[in-house]
Amino acid sequence: MTFYPTERLALFIDGANFFSAAKALGFDIDYRKLLDEFRKRGVLVRAYYYTAIAENEEYSPIRPLVDWLDYNGFTLVTKPAREFTDSQGRKRWRGDMDIEIAVDMLEMAATVDHLVLFSGDGDFRALVEAVQRKGRRVTVVSTMKSQPPMTSDDLRRQADNFVDLADLGNIIGRPQASRNPLPRFVTEPARGAERDQDDED
Secondary structure, three states: OOOOOOOEEEEEEEHHHHHHHHHHHOEEEOHHHHHHHHHHHOEEEEEEEEEEEOOOOOOOOOHHHHHHHHHOOOEEEEEEOEEEEOOOOOEEEEOOOHHHHHHHHHHHOOOOOEEEEEOOOHHHHHHHHHHHHOOOEEEEEEOOOOOOOOOOHHHHHHOOEEEEHHHHHHHHEEEOOOOOOOHHHHOOOOOHHHOOHHHHO
């Protein structure tokens, strides 16, 4: 990754997309390590995490993670997930956060030098281009090493830098089978509210 110590950084994590990429690679994300890693690479101004939450359920599997992130240096952006029934009659949830990510990235482009997008969603290509026109650099973090690849080729080509999540596994990840005192807080829990969120993409 090409970062400069004096750069002002902002992170934008598409929760469902990022979780799916890590899962496809066989590890969980340790969000404490992720934050620490990017604090070493520049002046970290803000770290956003985006997710939809099923508000009508008594327990949402993502709630512990959201609460932990909120108290540990992340800016949470959430909205209610929409419930629907798929063709097999199973209850599913949708919660597309693309607009929220786009608005925040365009606003932060006025005050930071380098924006890091944790998503492989090709819908963000035009957004990355718009941020670049403001004179800002954009790094995309996702993976091409999963089957199928989780990153749109158009998005990867548009970014100033592309970082394959597989190459960060030893830095910000841990095996999915491992257990530690904070398993629900430093890793994305079962899809829950984010289940099938990517189906909209």
